[in-house]
Amino acid sequence: MQTHILGYPRIGSNRELKKACEQYWTGKTDLNHLLETGKIIKNNHWKLQQEAGIDLIPCNDFSYYDQVLDMTLTVGAIPERYRQLAVQKQETDLYFAMARGFQQEGLDITAMEMTKWFDTNYHYIVPEFQKDQEFSLFSDKIIQEFINAKETGIRAKPVIIGPVTYLLLGKEKEGGFDKLDLIRNLLPVYLQILKELENHGAEYIQFDEPFLALDLSGKAKEAYGFVYAEIRKQFPNLKFIVATYFEGLKDNLSLAAALPVNMLHIDLVRCPEQLDKALNTIPETLSLSLGIVDGRNIWKNDFEKSLSFIEKAVRKIGSERVFIAPSCSLLHAPSDLDLEKNEDILSAEIKQWMAFAKQKVHEIVILKKLASENPDYNTLQQFAENKKALENRRISTLIHNQDVKDRVDVTTDEDAKRSSPFKARKKSQQDILQLPLFPTTTIGSFPQTKEVRNWRAKFKKGKLNAEQYDALLKQETERTIRWQEEIGIDVLVHGEFERNDMVEYFGEQLAGFAFTQNGWVQSYGSRCVKPPVIYGDVHRPAPMTVYWSEYAQSLTKKWVKGMLTGPVTILQWSFVRDDQPRSLTCKQIALAIRDEVTDLERAGIRIIQIDEPAIREGLPLRAAEWQNYLRWAVEAFRISASGVEDATQIHTHMCYSEFNDIIQNIADMDADVITIECSRSQMELLNAFADFKYPNEIGPGVYDIHSPRVPSKEEMVELLKKAQAVIPAEQLWVNPDCGLKTRHWEETEKALIAMVAASKEMSEVFAL
Template sequence: MLTNNLGYPRIGSKRELKKACEQYWSGNSTIQELVQTGREIRKQNWEMQKEAGINLIPSNDFSFYDQVLDLSLTVGAIPKRYHEVILNKGNTELDLYFAMARGYQKDGLDITAMEMTKWFDTNYHYIVPEFLKDQQFKLFSTKLLDEYQESVRLGIKTKPVIIGPVSYLLLGKEKESGFDRIDLIRNLLPVYLELLKKLEEQHVEWVQFDEPFLSLDLTEKDRKAFKYVYAEIKKRFPRLKILLATYFGALQDNKELALSLPVHTLHIDLVRSPEQLKEILADIPAYMGLSLGLVDGRNIWKNDFDASLTLIKSAADKIGHDRLMISPSCSLIHSPCDLELETNEAVLSAEIKQWLSFARQKIDEVAVLNELALNIKTAIPKLKANKIANESRKSSDLIHNNAVKQRVAGITVEDDQRKNTFAVRQQLQKQALNLPLFPTTTIGSFPQTQEVRSWRAKYKKGDLSAEEYNELIKKETEETIRFQEDAGIDVLVHGEFERNDMVEYFGEQLAGFTFTKNGWVQSYGSRCVKPPVIYGDVYRPLPMTVKWSAFAQSLTNKWVKGMLTGPVTILQWSFVRNDQPRSETCTQIALAIRDEVVDLEKAGIKIIQIDEPAIREGLPLRKSDWQDYLQWAVRAFRISASGVKDDTQIHTHMCYSEFNDIIQNISDMDADVITIECSRSQMELLDAFANFKYPNEIGPGVYDIHSPRVPAKEEMVFLLQKAQKVIPSAQLWVNPDCGLKTRHWDETKKALIEMVSAAKVLREYVEEAVTL
């Protein structure tokens, strides 16, 4: 029986990669220094896994930005707009790579970044491959080969990991009509075969192909592509051991397909779907091994060794130990790095810490499960300790609050409905708010400079008193209000300078949450988040945002939005307790947010934004499971938003989502205004709203805040005119596509001034049209 890992966090236990990338992007370090940081992280990861007893250690799971983008570069799927970046001899391959991820605005060039979206139902973002009808592929980058050689030089023979060709195509997007991207499989496969030949020449034994789409609904054409690809690979490389990794769900109707593929070993996710093991064991062919995904790669709770050992025994009894591997359920990039870094009991109590397991500890859990399954006696004390920790969690007084449970049970139909329809509310809001056509606003946050972050750090350390800290935040808030007034923005925000993260900030003030000091997880590129841990019943002890929203409103005669994170997003972007249904936890959070919304209205805040960027990412991977999720997710949002009067305007924000297939559910949320990401997709996402005849108001993002480039007014006017063709002018708002927290002030000011100018141009066009 082998121990196997599918992937390990690449950010470094102290976010070394984030810091190195940002230093390079800002021009404060060399590419050699950046590359060296990557080399050191890989070395540490490989050596740690070897020492822990992992037999199949992954390579090519490291990335400077995103593994899907890595593959696009590897197979030469480089959109034509970046070719001028390639031709500039001063640019390296990494510069081209970062241009594709972040955009490029120098050397007289102004090139937009590639689209970004969520990786299945996680909070990780990947760079979406772009495909043309005649798309050609060629081996462009040798990263996969180079990192394998690097591991061998360290004396560690790794297992190269690569996204399978079928999943890679399905992750992408057709950039012109008239073809299905899966039809490109015959163009793409030769590059994979070339890579495998080079790996075979280097005496690679194992290669891991990630094919997560085997856990999703597939077309017949997709199924044929799977059969074609893996038959060709087996024919060309009969001695190469292919580990085919599926995760995030059960194979279900793809079970027969997966078990028919000529691969050495199939990996299945037994955390998301333990029940699939019995069906797979009944039909698994004699030539195929099985990798059991037993350790949760997406959550932070300690493994239940007894439950895992039961699954291992049932598998071993059927096919024997020799055909089994013990593994995490998926790559550990979705887990924080190391629980041992959590040494501050004031942040994370010892009682709760004993229930947790981060990536480093999950590696140990895989090794210990292997020892226990093989009856190695030295592992028995670890089994006893595991039982004690899990029993402690079940019996702890920290977990349950009867008052919260009773309030959830007492929710009525009226609690998730606004008093009147949107048509009635819209007229009342127009009278109360008196906003112009194409009202301008931002999504909420403004740049959090190093100085602002240092205030928060000093305050937490006690180097700043509460009074000193509050005065600094007040000053920054007032300056931001004044800038927005001077720029001519119509609906202002307070800037959120007192907030660390849009989920963490609320979790810190809600009961049932706890936090970590170093529990960072990559969200995209250099962006890392530190998800809260929901361990018990949730409620709001005190108001959370009223003080700063009311202060900002007192500074101006313009309207200031109250800014909240919605219940589904708080749930999705936290590590959630696994001892009750997620729907129950989400409803508890919804009631807490509802209390905050009501208090904001009482404080004179007439526009309140409840961000729900994670609504779509929470969708189950199978469409047959969608309705149950959407029913409780939409209901949770409505509970949070429905305690206010009709003339109070409720906004919500969603980013990086395809809306076509859930547009009715988005409408059912009944937000007065929805702001969405549209700039990278060139307003394509608006088609869903237009086709549906979405009745409420919409703010399609007119510039991409995830790129440092500053778009010109004309570019935003062009996008707004595209929006006007499908959405009535009376329904359109003008805004960036996301919050501005990670941007710099200089680019932010320039971009927002251009945005306001673009809105004015649109108003002039409408006025001229009316006059004519």
Template sequence: MKTNVLGYPRIGEKRELKKANEAFWAGEITQEELFAVAEKIRVHNWTLQKEAGIDLIPSNDFSFYDQVLDFSFSVNAIPERFAPVSGLTELEQYFAIARGYQKNGIDVTASEMTKWFDTNYHYIVPEFTKNQSFSLKTNKPLAEYLLAKKHGFETKPVLLGIITYLLLGKEKETGFHRLELAERLLPVYIQIIESLVAAGAKTIQIDEPYLVLDLPEKAAEAYQKVYGEIRAKFPNTEFILTTYFGALDNNTSLAVSLPFDVLHIDLVRATAQLDNVLKALPKEKKLSLGVVDGRNIWKNNYEHSLSVIQKAQEAIGNERLLIATSSSLLHTPCNLENENNEKVLTPEIKQWLAFAKQKVKELSHLKAIAIGHDLSAEVKAAFEENKKAAENRKTSPLIHDTKVKERVKGITDNDSKRNSEFATRQKVQEEALKLPLFPTTTIGSFPQTQEVRSWRANFKKGTLTEADYDKLLEKEIEESIRWQEQTGIDVLVHGEFERNDMVEYFGELLNGYTFSKFGWVQSYGSRCVKPPIIFGDVSRPEPMTVRWSKFAQSLTKLPVKGMLTGPVTILQWSFVRDDQPRWETCYQIALAIRDEVVDLEKAGIKVIQIDEPAIREGLPLRRNEWKNYFDWAIKAFRISASGVEDQTQIHTHMCYSEFNDMIEAIADMDADVITIECSRSQMELLDVFADFKYPNEIGPGVYDIHSPRVPSEEEIYHLMKKAIAVVPFRNLWVNPDCGLKTRHWEETKLALEAMVKTAQKLREEYKK
């Protein structure tokens, strides 16, 4: 029996990679200094896994930005539009594909991003053409394997599987299917494997998580052909086929038939699949049991995991078993040992948790207990401590609130319905708000400068009084309101300068939540988030945003949006308790947000935005499970939004989502206005709204805020004309594609000024 880690967080325990990346982008450190930080992180990760007794330690699980982009770059699948940056260094080219580039007369837009399966991690979407060619541009897997070897570590290189890679991409022209490119990509893939085998790699992990989805036509055939050829080429190399985030289900026969030595399955998200896999697994193959959760922060329940392991032991024996993380630990924070502030995370709750380093140790404990020979005192003590923590979590009075549970039970259908249909509400809102054609707004946040962040840090440290902190925030809000008025924006925002993160901020104000100090996980590139932890029943003890929204509205006659995060997104972007159904927790959050919406309306706020960027992300990977999810997720949003009168305009915002397969559900949300990300896809996402004849108002994002480049008026005008071609112009808003928190003021002002001028130009063109 071996222990197997699928991947480890790459940001560093104190976000060292984020800081180094951003310093490199700003020209503050050299490429060599950035590489030194990256090497230090990798050596640290390999060291702690080796010291924990892990048998199969991954390499090539590190990335400067994104592992899918890494693969595209390695095999030279670089879109032709990035040719202008070909004269830059390889690292600069790599970052230009991810972030765009606007220097020295070169202006290229960033690649499209979307969610990695049903996580909050974003990957760079590969772009394919019919005559796509592949070649080995950089051999990153080999470089990382050799780096590990240099430092004394024998590792298991991790490769993204060919079929999953192609299926995660997009065809950028018609007349072919991206799976047809598998035969062209295969020789380059084999070249990479050849180099690894020649360097001494004995085991190679190939990630094919697409096997837990509904496969498109001819995918099974492509899987068999590609991996048949790889096996024939490398008969003596041990290959691990890795699946995660769900069950193989109807793909079980295909997965076990592929010529891999080891099959890995996720038994956290899909415990029930074990029986079917054990029955189907050929006698010569091994099985990797994903029993330690790679997606959440709860301590492993050893007794439960051991019962799963024992079932597999009885079926196929210890020699054919690996004990593993369910997926890469990329989605978990690095190290619980750093959480030493009991005011932030109490000892009682902390004893229920495990971050990546602790999860690695859990694997070693489970292996030792499962084998059962001469258990050390350390392992015996760990087992007893684990049982005590599990029992404490079941019985702790911190978790349960009878009033909250009763309120959820009392929810009726009327709680999820507005007073009138949208057509009626639209007329009432036109009269109440008196907005022009093509109204302009932003998504909510404005740049959080180092100065603003320092105020919040000093306030939390106690070196800045609450009164002084409030005065600083008031001044910042007033300046942003005045600038928006001067620029000509129609529906203003207060800028969210008091907020750290759009979910963490609300978690800090809700009962049933707790927090970590260093519980960062990567969302995309250098963007890290620190998800709050839902450990118990959720309720709102008092208003959360009314004070700042009311203050901002008092400064202007123009409408100022109340800014809230929706219940599904708060759920999705938190570490969620696993002792009750997710829908129940979501309804608890929805009722808390509903109370806030009603209080904002009472305070005179006429426009309220309830952001739901994670609606698509929460969608189950299998289509046959969608209806159940939509039933409770859409209802949760409507519960949060339906306590107001017709004249109060409800907005929602979604970003980096494919809407084609869920447009009816979006319409069922019944938001008066939806703002979406459209710029990176060049308005392609709007086609589905047009085909569906989406009845409500839409704000297609006209520029990409995740890139530092500033769009021109001509560019924004071109995108809006594309939008007007498919959506009635009277239903269109003009806005960026996401919040502006991570941007700098200089680029933000230039971009928004161009946006407003474009809207004014369109008003002249389309006025009565």
């Protein structure tokens, strides 16, 4: 029996990679510093796994920005607009330009599109494909990382996005072809990579093929058969692992089991019921990798339960064909629980229930030892401690609150309905709000400058008292309100300078949440988030945002939006308790947000935004399971939003989502205004709303805030014209794609001034 890891977090235990990337982007350090930081992180992670006793250690799971973008550069799928940079710039700068856009030296090049990695909060850079696309080996990163690992004394297993999954992750940028048509053009580059790896002594290769756990077309199934038959024909001696995760293989099990590979990895956390069928289906030539340690959450593994899976597999196919692994890459878990030393932030009782990436590595090794014929005394002690921690969690008085349970029980369908239909609400809202055609607003946050972050750090360390901190935040809030008034934005926001993160901020004020100091996970590029931990029943002890919303509204005669994060997003972007259905936890959060919404209305806030960027992300990966999820997710949003009068306008925001297949459910949410990401897709995402004849108001983003480039007024006008061509002008709002927290003030000011000018130009056209 052997152990392996599918992938390890790459940001570093103290976010070293984030800091190194941002210093390089701003010119504070050179490329050598960035590359050396990456080398140190990789070596540390390889050594950690080696010393823990992992048998097969992944390489090429490290990335400076995104693993899909790495593959795009590797196979030379560089969009035409970057060709000049590909000639002029060294590889790293081209790579970052593709991720972030490029606006200097007389060039103005938009970034590649970004979207969610399956049902996670990680964002990947979407490959762009043209008809008859040619591929060639452009970057040798995969080979170099294997060589580096081998030189370090690591038994390394290169991790490569499988060729079929790579194509399915991409987007056709013109009509008339199916991206899977490109498989014969792409495969030779994969064969070239494998030849190089074989020449350098590779033994195992891991192909990540998560699409095998999704609904597949007949053409995709044929592509899988063709690709792996060709790979095996060319490389009879290499050992290939096909890794699936985030769902069960289900109807694709026979396809996966028939692939001419050496090992199949299955996710037994997401789909434990697939083990029996897999054991009865796989041929004698195929080993099975059991994904039994949760790579997506932070709870300790239940050793007793995992051992039952291992023992069942060993009885059926023998220990030599069984591998033990996490359910998926540990990319989605924080790095190291040992860094959580402050019990005022994370109590010892809750900490004992948890495991981060480093601890999960050790859990896998312990399970291997426990499954052996004669586990040693120390291993048996670890087993006893595991059982004790799990029992402590089960009976803990911290978890349960009867009042919360009772309130959920008495919630009715009427609690999820506004008093009147949208048409009547719109009239009431316009009578009070008096907004112009093409009203402008932003999504909520404004740049969190170094000074603002410094104030927060000083406040947490006691170097600023509450009164001093409050005064500084009020000063920044007023400056932001005045600036928005000055440039002519119609609906203002207070800037959210008091907030650390859009989920963490609310979690800190809700009961049932715990927090970490260093529980960072990568969201995209250098952007890291520190998800709260939902360990118990959730309720709102006191108002959370009313103070700052009231203050901001007192500064201006214009309307200021109240800004909240919705229940589904709080759920999705937290580490969630696994001892009750997620739908029940979501309803508890919805009732807490509902209390906040009604308090904001009582305080005179007439526009309230409840952000739900994670609605689409939460969809189950199999379409047959969508409707159950969408039923409770939409209900949760409506519960949070439906306690207000008709004249109070409810906004929601969603970003980086495809809406075509859930547009009816988006409409069922019944938000008065929805703002969506649209600029990178050049308004393509708006077509779903147009085809559906979406009845409520829409703000398609005209400014990509995930890139440092500043769009011109003319560019935004063109986007608005595209929007108005498919959506009536009276339904349209004008706004950025997302919040501005991560941007700098200089670029924000230029972009928003251009955005207001674009709105005015459109209004003038319609005034004629």
